Amino acid sequence: MDGTNTATPLLEVSGLSVGAVTPEGTTPILEDVSFSLRPREILSVIGESGAGKTVLARTLASWLSDPLKVTGGTIRFRGTDLVNDTAAARKLAGREIAYVGGNPAGALDPTMTVGAQLVEKLRAVRPEVSGAAAKQKAIELLDAVRIPSAAQRFHEYPFQYSGGMMQRVMIVDALISDPALLIADNITQPLDVTVAAQILKLMRDLTGRFDTAVLFICSSLPVACDASDEVLVLNKGRVVERQTPEALVASPQHAYTSQLIRELPKLWDTAAAAPKEERGEARPIMSVRGVAKHYTAKNRAQGGTSVVQAVRNVEFDVFQGDNFGLVGESGCGKSSLMRLLTGLERPDAGTILFEGEDIGSARPARIRELRRKFQLVLQDPYGSLPPQKSIGAILEEPLKIHRIGDRKERRERARSVMSEVGLPEALYEELPNGLSAGQRQRLNVARAMTLEPRLLIMDETLSALDQTEQHKMLDLFERLQAQHGFTYIFISHDLAMVRRVCSRIAVMYLGETVEVAPNDRLFFDPGHPYSRALLSAAPTLEERRYDPKDCLLEGEPPSPIDLPPGCAFASRCPQAFDRCRGENPGLTARGGRALAACFLNPRRGEDAPSMTTPETTHA
Amino acid sequence: MTSIDTLAAPGGRRAEARSISSRIWRLAFASVEFRIGLIVFAVLLFAALLYPELSGIDPTKMNIRAKMTPPLFMGEDWSWAHPLGTDQLGRDMLARSLVGLRYSILIGVTTTVLMLAVGALIGLVAGYYGKSIDTVLMRLTDAQLSIPMIILAITILGVSRPTIPSIILVLGLAGWPVYARVMRSTIMAERKKEYVRGAMVLGATDFRIMVLLLLPLVLPPMAFVAVLDVARMMIFESVLGFLGLGVQPPTPTFGNIIADGRKYLLNAWWIATMPGIFLCLTLTSINLMGASLERARNTIYGGA
Numbered sequence: 001m002d003g004t005n006t007a008t009p010l011l012e013v014s015g016l017s018v019g020a021v022t023p024e025g026t027t028p029i030l031e032d033v034s035f036s037l038r039p040r041e042i043l044s045v046i047g048e049s050g051a052g053k054t055v056l057a058r059t060l061a062s063w064l065s066d067p068l069k070v071t072g073g074t075i076r077f078r079g080t081d082l083v084n085d086t087a088a089a090r091k092l093a094g095r096e097i098a099y100v101g102g103n104p105a106g107a108l109d110p111t112m113t114v115g116a117q118l119v120e121k122l123r124a125v126r127p128e129v130s131g132a133a134a135k136q137k138a139i140e141l142l143d144a145v146r147i148p149s150a151a152q153r154f155h156e157y158p159f160q161y162s163g164g165m166m167q168r169v170m171i172v173d174a175l176i177s178d179p180a181l182l183i184a185d186n187i188t189q190p191l192d193v194t195v196a197a198q199i200l201k202l203m204r205d206l207t208g209r210f211d212t213a214v215l216f217i218c219s220s221l222p223v224a225c226d227a228s229d230e231v232l233v234l235n236k237g238r239v240v241e242r243q244t245p246e247a248l249v250a251s252p253q254h255a256y257t258s259q260l261i262r263e264l265p266k267l268w269d270t271a272a273a274a275p276k277e278e279r280g281e282a283r284p285i286m287s288v289r290g291v292a293k294h295y296t297a298k299n300r301a302q303g304g305t306s307v308v309q310a311v312r313n314v315e316f317d318v319f320q321g322d323n324f325g326l327v328g329e330s331g332c333g334k335s336s337l338m339r340l341l342t343g344l345e346r347p348d349a350g351t352i353l354f355e356g357e358d359i360g361s362a363r364p365a366r367i368r369e370l371r372r373k374f375q376l377v378l379q380d381p382y383g384s385l386p387p388q389k390s391i392g393a394i395l396e397e398p399l400k401i402h403r404i405g406d407r408k409e410r411r412e413r414a415r416s417v418m419s420e421v422g423l424p425e426a427l428y429e430e431l432p433n434g435l436s437a438g439q440r441q442r443l444n445v446a447r448a449m450t451l452e453p454r455l456l457i458m459d460e461t462l463s464a465l466d467q468t469e470q471h472k473m474l475d476l477f478e479r480l481q482a483q484h485g486f487t488y489i490f491i492s493h494d495l496a497m498v499r500r501v502c503s504r505i506a507v508m509y510l511g512e513t514v515e516v517a518p519n520d521r522l523f524f525d526p527g528h529p530y531s532r533a534l535l536s537a538a539p540t541l542e543e544r545r546y547d548p549k550d551c552l553l554e555g556e557p558p559s560p561i562d563l564p565p566g567c568a569f570a571s572r573c574p575q576a577f578d579r580c581r582g583e584n585p586g587l588t589a590r591g592g593r594a595l596a597a598c599f600l601n602p603r604r605g606e607d608a609p610s611m612t613t614p615e616t617t618h619a
Numbered sequence: 620m621t622s623i624d625t626l627a628a629p630g631g632r633r634a635e636a637r638s639i640s641s642r643i644w645r646l647a648f649a650s651v652e653f654r655i656g657l658i659v660f661a662v663l664l665f666a667a668l669l670y671p672e673l674s675g676i677d678p679t680k681m682n683i684r685a686k687m688t689p690p691l692f693m694g695e696d697w698s699w700a701h702p703l704g705t706d707q708l709g710r711d712m713l714a715r716s717l718v719g720l721r722y723s724i725l726i727g728v729t730t731t732v733l734m735l736a737v738g739a740l741i742g743l744v745a746g747y748y749g750k751s752i753d754t755v756l757m758r759l760t761d762a763q764l765s766i767p768m769i770i771l772a773i774t775i776l777g778v779s780r781p782t783i784p785s786i787i788l789v790l791g792l793a794g795w796p797v798y799a800r801v802m803r804s805t806i807m808a809e810r811k812k813e814y815v816r817g818a819m820v821l822g823a824t825d826f827r828i829m830v831l832l833l834l835p836l837v838l839p840p841m842a843f844v845a846v847l848d849v850a851r852m853m854i855f856e857s858v859l860g861f862l863g864l865g866v867q868p869p870t871p872t873f874g875n876i877i878a879d880g881r882k883y884l885l886n887a888w889w890i891a892t893m894p895g896i897f898l899c900l901t902l903t904s905i906n907l908m909g910a911s912l913e914r915a916r917n918t919i920y921g922g923a
Binding site for chain 2: 342344368369371372375376378379380383384385386387388390397398401402429431433444447451
């Protein structure tokens with residue numbers, strides 16, 4: 001795009017420095033940042049957490065709050081200096097310069113309809129626009145970001161929108177005033193891969209249609225490369241390089257970038273062997289059969305109650321000493337299933353056998369005893385630690401609960417797990433306040449470990465951490481497994497992570513396990529169209545095995561309230577045929593220890609649909 | 620970012636090896652406000668408990684000849700025998716005020732502890748279990764809230780002879796619903812958080828989660844509000860005394876001292892004023908301690 005777009009730069013940042021100014025002195029956050037951005041250009045800014053990405057975004061949006069201050073340099077937006085002319089900067093922010101953050105649910109007013117908020121925003125910026133015209137424009141834009149039946153959705157409240165739809169509404173909110181510059185700060189991070197892929201595609205369309213320039217802040221290199229024309233790498237507050245994605249990947253100039261690329265997990269790298277199933281004794285530690293769970297929800301709009309089928313037909317085995325992966329998008333029932341697996345809730349049907357004992361029907365006291373042997377590590381490094389307790393107390397709590405050891409023994413145990421997960425023992429009497437997200441997750445793992453469990457369930461444990469930190473945690477998990485013989489279940493939406501560590505993977509869609517297969521088999525020969533769609537949407541720098549154009553899903557999964565009678569995926573499946581809409585395929589073996597719930601797979605004893613793929617046996 | 624700074628703060632290393640609660644108390648004790656509050660409160664408490672007995676002055680002994688003696692250095696005929704003057708019947712105001720303070724603190728503190736305990740317990744159970752338990756307990760709370768305190772007091776204390784336990788009961792009965800409501804909503808919000816689920820997965824019992832995990836977390840802010848309520852309850856006790864529903868004469872209480880002194884406001888202002896001054900001193904000292912304790916907590920926990 002460089003050659004064709006020779007327009008004058010829209011934004012010119014030169015020598016920008018931002019620091020935290022406190023009475024004790026100034027801590028620099030950004031130092032000497034310079035770059036320029038032309039209309040219709042998408043520039044990604046990447047860097048690890050703490051590199052100053054969000055500070056940069058907020059500086060450009062004139063949204064710095066104490067103690068952060070611009071300490072040097074200029075920001076020129078169409079020639080206007082935003083640093084010195086604060087009045088002009090304030091006027092531009094929200095009109096010409098729009099900012100979209102990563103927390104759409106927090107940014108929308110829950111008491112107003114989405115439409116009213118958009119109209120209010122537009123008319124606050126452009127009072128001359130009439131109400132009717134504003135509404136018209138809002139609906140047009142909602143349509144442009146593919147909100148289904150936008151005219152009706154206009155009158156709905158934020159809670160009626162899904163996370164992905166809210167994020168799109170935030171983009172509309174930013175675009176409604178026809179900004180020349182859109183600052184997108186981590187907008188895809190909280191979204192599922194298939195939805196994030198939709199948003200990226202959308203952003204590209206929009207730059208073409210509205211001449212908007214986009215500054216795309218992101219912590220994932222593949223997403224940044226997918227999304228943008230050029231990538232700016234920020235490290236410790238400094239710009240270390242700027243290149244086109246292809247050039248960046250091919251010849252990174254800076255050590256930090258090359259490390260980033262080196263550490264990037266690969267999805268289809270056959271050189272690095274995928275974790276194989278090690279089944280000396282084929283005894284499953286956890287065995288899930290036909291598990292289902294529904295919730296009744298009050299239907300506020302129409303009155304009465306509706307039944308939400310959160311989990312159904314879930315089947316899989318987890319073997320001793322193995323790494324099992326459970327992937328799926330948000331709303332697919334992963335969290336509900338996690339609650340069932342950990343005995344927090346009881347299934348309506350089916351059995352969950354842990355070492356031969358059914359967790360689903362055990363007495364509460366028995367479940368409590370069993371909890372010593374299986375533990376859960378939660379997702380949120382901040383919310384999952386009890387507030388106002390010292391690290392030592394947090395680690396001793398599980399021992400106190402199960403009345404293990406005396407004071408001194410508990411203290412010793414706490415100290416020993418701290419050193420095992422790499423937390424300095426000096427932190428024993430400290431509050432976890434000062435810990436980073438990564439250290440907090442270590443603490444979480446340490447707490448789960450104090451009871452010396454057999455099975456650890458990791459519920460999105462790594463999703464809040466950046467790539468470097470994830471890497472270290474995975475190494476830690478591996479070491480702990482080798483030492484203690486843990487079995488892990490990773491519940492995740494991160495395919496790359498699952499590819500790296502899990503030997504056997506289950507894919508969930510709308511509460512069902514649609515495919516359970518060994519690692520290599522799932523990635524190279526998926527047996528379900530949904531698995532293929534997921535793989536096609538995964539952010540990666542590698543050549544894609546599955547073209548998003550063929551597999552990428554339009555729209556959102558159907559609501560789990562009114563499930564279609566047949567295969568739940570039929571409504572979005574590019575290969576669906578009549579039988580899919582009337583009959584649920586159910587998991588069937590397809591050889592090589594792989595199972596999939598799709599009629600397209602040839603099955604034994606039944607008429608196989610006219611498919612040419614022979615049943616492959618996989619190593 | 621800031622939290623990392625506090626962790627690495629130089630010089631703080633040695634102090635940080637102590638347990639968290641001892642760190643809070645030390646920090647609170649280091650503040651001037653806390654010390655002033657503690658000294659004033661201790662002096663008042665000891666005076667109230669010991670002075671009338673030690674000095675041998677009977678707060679109910681009348682001396683008509685010395686009636687309405689002004690406090691020291693006020694007016695013409697003040698005397699060292701009565702540092703705070705005497706009332707309309709010549710009774711020593713210092714002794715009377717200190718005995719009154721004794722009852723006032725007794726009733727104020729016991730009542731507050733009672734209503735905090737009842738309210739917190741009901742709120743905790745209702746908020747934690749929710750559903751039908753919550754409905755029953757909260758309707759009970761609403762029912763209690765709908766009865767005005769004064770009417771309740773008149774009904775109970777007017778029918779039977781007011782005694783200290785019955786006064787405590789009446790005031791406590793009127794006060795607990797507020798605590799139950801605050802507790803319930805706080806617990807409902809906390810209960811949904813991940814760390815509670817984390818504790819469940821570790822195998823903690825409901826009792827353990829409620830009493831050892833949630834209660835220590837939500838009780839301190841409520842106890843801080845309760846300190847202010849001690850003041851309110853002391854004033855209510857005075858109101859009851861003023862209405863003649865409090866502790867009955869001749870036992871001096873702030874309420875009946877004020878009620879009596881009201882008639883002589885013009886020629887003996889100090890009678891009705893002294894209880895107010897003692898009340899004010901007591902409450903200020905309690906609040907000074909409470910405020911610096913709260914500040915110390917916030918500093919140590921840093922918003923966690």
